[in-house]
Amino acid sequence: MQGNASRTVRSLLQLCQHPPAFPAAANRWFHAAAVRLSSDRQGQEQPKAFDSALLEFLVCPLSKKPLRYEESTKELINEELGIAYPIIDGIPNMIPEAARMIHRKAQDEESKHT
């Protein structure tokens, strides 16, 4: 049993050291696979962005009212209550304790004065 296993390991190692010559078609396939892999990797970066399709489901856990996605700050905003929920690594954090208070009205008034 062990002998068998070590033999297969050895033959695998040999295969790695001296790979058989691939026909051109196989090479092309490998190239294509490599291209696909790199495009997959690009795809993996995408999920960091917020998927706005989620807005169809998401509401503020407190008021159960719809939210607005603010792209510049990466937050989900409940205008009525003046709370902003952060989106970290593409995952919205909908825990009220994690939310930020925004004093929109106060800011508006300030901007009027200046």
Added chain:
Amino acid sequence: MAAFIGAAVGRAVCGCRHGQLSSVGRGLFSGARCLAAERETHFGFQTVPETDKGEKVYQVFESVAKKYDIMNDSMSLGIHRLWKDILLHQMNPYPGTQLLDVAGGTGDIAFRFISYIRSQWEHQIKQKLKSHQNVSWQEISKSYQEEELKLPGGSQVVVCDINKEMLKVGKQKAQHLGYSEGLAWVVGNAEELPFNDNKFDVYTIAFGIRNVTHIDQALQEAYRVLKPGGRFLCLEFSQVNNPIISRLYDLYSFQVIPVLGEIIVGDWKSYQYLVESIRCFPAQEEFKALIEDAGFLKVEYQNLTSGIVAIHSGFKL
């Protein structure tokens, strides 16, 4: 080590469901229930203020997140995978099903759901091909395009967990395993879900509801977010009724699991909590009544592995 085990057994005797074994235990058990009225709750066999439980549970799962899957495999000898497969078979989702998986941080249910939907879809296509042999190239290319953009039939699964660390592990796993379409991750509390009313066809919670501070509130929220006709499915540890199996199970739970926890994760306490919290969770019938109280109809349960776990099911009609 011996002292640890001794302490564990000592606590086991006066623990929640073990209250049924000894009168001392029963006294403590009802005591804990009385305290619950004064806004206290159990964290394992400890009685803690309700406000502390969430924090404590958070710490437990934060601590175990990275090794959660290895621990599940080693503690249940891999059986948790079968339990989760059975849950999916009970759900039997079709292409188009909208699923909310609560407390599903590491994605075990969500990934199974996606695989199930895909295989259902393939089956449907095969059936179609059988019924009419001439499928146009346009139809074939369309089916591939659909597959690449989203899950068949527009199925979606939203994984909601209160614990960021568990979600992080799940999301990494998803990228690694190649699940991305129709899958979303949200940090949220089961007691105040950040989802609109009547949105989901199925709500699942697997090994999660035990850790929620107010189970009744979590059930009400489940009811709210489900569409009329939607189904609630809960996979959770339950009560073993066979006395011999129960004895062996207790021995294993209290003597082996915390030791495994110490060896694999380096965290005895978290796994001590795990086994204690299992004993404190209401038994099958009691939990069934809670689900009915939330408004669900046709509530049923199925015991798996002699009642070590049970699947409760209910409908919003």
